[in-house]
Structure formats: structure tokens, C-alpha cells
Amino acid sequence: MHAIIRAMARSRKGSASKPSRRAPRNVSSARFDKLAAGLAEVGRSFYQRGWVLGTSGNFSALVSDKPLRLAITSTGLDKGALDQKQFLEIDDQARVVRGDGKPSAETALHLAIARTRRAGAVLHTHSLWSTVLSDALAAAGAVTIEGFEMLKGLDGVHTHQHREILPIFENSQDIAELAAQVQARLENGAAMHGFLLRRHGLYTWGRDLAEAKRHVEILEFLLEALGRSKSGV
Numbered sequence: 001m002h003a004i005i006r007a008m009a010r011s012r013k014g015s016a017s018k019p020s021r022r023a024p025r026n027v028s029s030a031r032f033d034k035l036a037a038g039l040a041e042v043g044r045s046f047y048q049r050g051w052v053l054g055t056s057g058n059f060s061a062l063v064s065d066k067p068l069r070l071a072i073t074s075t076g077l078d079k080g081a082l083d084q085k086q087f088l089e090i091d092d093q094a095r096v097v098r099g100d101g102k103p104s105a106e107t108a109l110h111l112a113i114a115r116t117r118r119a120g121a122v123l124h125t126h127s128l129w130s131t132v133l134s135d136a137l138a139a140a141g142a143v144t145i146e147g148f149e150m151l152k153g154l155d156g157v158h159t160h161q162h163r164e165i166l167p168i169f170e171n172s173q174d175i176a177e178l179a180a181q182v183q184a185r186l187e188n189g190a191a192m193h194g195f196l197l198r199r200h201g202l203y204t205w206g207r208d209l210a211e212a213k214r215h216v217e218i219l220e221f222l223l224e225a226l227g228r229s230k231s232g233v
């Protein structure tokens with residue numbers, strides 16, 4: 001008991017003398033700023049690769065788990081000129097708790113992935129090959145990729161013989177309904193690293209931003225390799 005009281009006294013003294021280092025909001029604020037800067041850099045890099053042209057795509061990262069808070073892109077921004085000040089912090093109901101603007105139209109999908117996969121970051125691209133293959137293979141319900149060395153860039157994959165199955169969801173402007181479908185599939189525990197929206201794009205995630213970025217690079221490479229080998233170009 002005495003130890004607890006001493007600890008509380010130390011804590012009170014500490015918070016009085018160093019408020020900026022102890023206040024949870026400031027810790028969260030520094031984390032938000034760092035994540036927003038990282039996401040902005042990822043956006044500029046993906047734009048250069050042609051994966052998020054014409055204000056398409058959106059990105060988020062986990063600011064805190066409990067309560068759930070995401071740093072996420074505002075809607076309608078040029079991803080080639082993203083600035084960290086353009087990011088918003090939202091709660092688990094997609095309400096803006098930091099920043100000015102409207103969160104991405106596809107926010108519910110980011111929240112569904114963050115909840116079910118405990119993802120540290122979620123990245124969404126509108127690349128050419130994810131658009132083409134999600135349509136060409138829609139009847140199969142998934143894009144299946146196997147036999148490529150680059151599969152080893154996916155978390156937990158150690159051999160080119162791995163079979164990666166990316167489910168394809170029919171695209172919809174009813175994002176709440178789409179997010180419910182995605183969440184139900186993710187809750188089934190399928191060992192996927194991403195999924196596709198038909199004629200729309202790729203969603204992937206990672207335990208942190210670096211892993212999510214790597215997953216985009218790996219999956220975009222694999223989709224292009226598969227698409228080119230199927231079409232002979």
C-alpha cells in the first residue's frame with residue numbers, strides 16, 4: 001500500500017513538473033504527427049509509382065488501440081502532394097477528433113480492417129493491375145498467386161510455393177454494406193494479406209506502416225507479374 005501511495009505521489013509530482021511529457025494527449029499528438037508524416041511520404045511515393053492517381057487511394061495508421069483511433073487521409077486529396085497537416089484523427093465511429101476536413105469516403109473499410117486484423121496501418125491503391133485482374137478474375141471470386149519468389153515479402157511467408165488468395169468483393173458505393181461484408185470475411189480468420197474491390201483497387205495492411213508499405217509493393221509487383229504473364233506482355 002505504501003509503495004502505491006509513494007508511486008502516486010511521484011506520479012503527481014512528475015506530472016506537475018513535466019506536464020508536456022506525461023500528458024497522454026501530448027504523447028498521442030506526437031504519435032499522430034509521426035504517423036501522418038509517414039503516411040504522407042508513402043502517398044507521395046505511391047503516386048510516383050502510378051498506384052494512386054487522380055486523388056484516388058487512401059491511407060490510415062493506428063494512433064491508439066483502446067480507444068480505437070486512426071490517422072487517416074481527408075477525402076479528395078492529390079496523393080502526390082500530401083502533407084501531414086491534411087490528415088485527420090478519427091474514432092471508431094469515424095468521427096473526426098483531430099484536424100479539419102472530411103475523412104476518406106472509404107473510412108469504414110479502414111476501421112473494419114483495424115478492428116479485425118489489429119493492423120497498425122491500412123493502405124489502399126487504385127493501381128492498373130489490381131483494377132484489371134479484379135475484373136478478369138471476378139467469376140473465380142479471388143486472385144490466386146503462387147510460385148513467385150516475391151511472395152516471401154509477405155508477413156509469415158517463407159517459400160515461393162506459398163499460395164496467396166486475394167478475395168474479390170464486388171465494388172459498391174454503399175461503403176457501410178461493403179465494410180460489413182469485408183469485416184465478416186476477415187473475422188473468418190482467413191490467412192490473407194489483402195483483398196481486391198472489383199474494377200477498383202487493392203487493400204492491404206501490416207502490423208506497422210513499414211510492413212503495410214512492403215505489402216503494397218509486394219502485392220502490386222505480384223499482380224503485375226500475374227497480369228503480364230496471363231496476357232503475354
Ligand SMILES: [Zn+2]
Nearest residue numbers: 057106124201
Ligand atoms: Zn478506393
